[in-house]
Amino acid sequence: MWLLWAVIDGSRLGSVDPSGSADQEVIRRVAAGDSHALALLYDRYARAVYSLALRIVADPAEAEDLVQEVFSQAWRQAGRYDVRRGPIVAWLLTIARSRAIDRVRARRAKPDGLLMSDERRAQQIADPAEPQDQVVVTADESARLRVALQKLPMVQRLAIELAFFEGLSHSEIAERLEQPLGTIKTRIRLGLLRLRDAMGGAT
């Protein structure tokens, strides 16, 4: 049942379209001002965008605001979308993550002493014209990642989640988990390597 869902989920997300041609066509029509094409994007990807936003901001109303912002930005910037960048879902999720983390950062009381690289990059990350490695995530990979994440040693998992979903910096993570900077650095790397291997099917 779970596996069936994972396969359905993948095809809904369009992540098994290797040529990306379906994506290209939709985004071309969005850029041309076709609101039906935007509706198509919404129907395909709103759930994924909302789920990510909700995970980060932990507030349904704010998460819905973010979904609006993401599709609004996609509507405005579709004309500049570079197909080399990769699947559209990846672009939408990047915008979502960037904006969601901006919001949670704004909530926090005091700023970090160290300069936050993420803050500067927040604007660049979602730039549709910036080419990036094309990374397609299949449904199988996504499912394997979910499982592998739950199996990670606690410090590795927490550190990765604090960095990715809370937007904390290296030093902030070290402070929260009460670990030295060096430990956080190596644990995150080891954790990501392990996740990478699991995604690829290694056991």
Place this chain on the structure above:
Amino acid sequence: MTAAAEHDAVRELSGLYVLGALADAERARFDEHLRVCAECVEEVRSLRAVTAGLPLAVPQVEPSASLRERVLAGVMPDFSRADTKARLKPASPTALPAWLAAAAMLAIAAGLGWYTVRLRDRLAVIEAQLQQALQRASNAETQVARASGAASEARATLAILSAPDLARIDLAGQPAAPAARARAFWSRSRGLVFAASNLPPLPAGRTYQLWVVTARAPVSAGLLKPDAAGSVNAVIATPPDLPTPVAMAVTMEPEGGVPAPTGERYLIGTP
């Protein structure tokens, strides 16, 4: 530093790098190294598969059905976006009622040095007072969030107090109760913890009512019944779409509460 030594020194930054968690100086250093190291470039490339997958690995939740229409209406060419913005934008905070603005200035001037007990010590006190307050308050008279058992209330309190988005609001006694004090801790994601002391005893047929004053209109956060010592504690589940509080206030109202504040002000404070 030799190229090999630099490689050994920075290679382990790759994880933080793909997660965007490096401080500027470290990121610049790693960027510099990537220009000359194929091995690290390859590792970064392979780790990007994980960062591409992580957003999809979160629990999938369907948004409300109404969101679709809101999103699409927001981009329709003949729908004036400026119009939407004007309607949704909350009133400027300077539209505070005069009495509130004046009282807020008093609260700030009175100083916040009253509360000197450390947070952790205070937790133990709150827990004890919570037990007492819960025993006294009846279900009909309070609107606090109730999990079964005082232990759950303590857990709810702790969850709120450890929230990353915690805001603190200190309330000062007004002329009706100069010795009264209160403190509220509010987390948008987790709720409100409220503790007051030295509130005068309630006359028959009256109750205290807690208000969250927003830029739009005061929202009732519940009814409060102090114990014999004039203390009351509450853990309140605030709606997630509650606008950010501009101030909090406690007024005295008729038994059962009222939809908007009408009675005398006893406590007022701002974040």
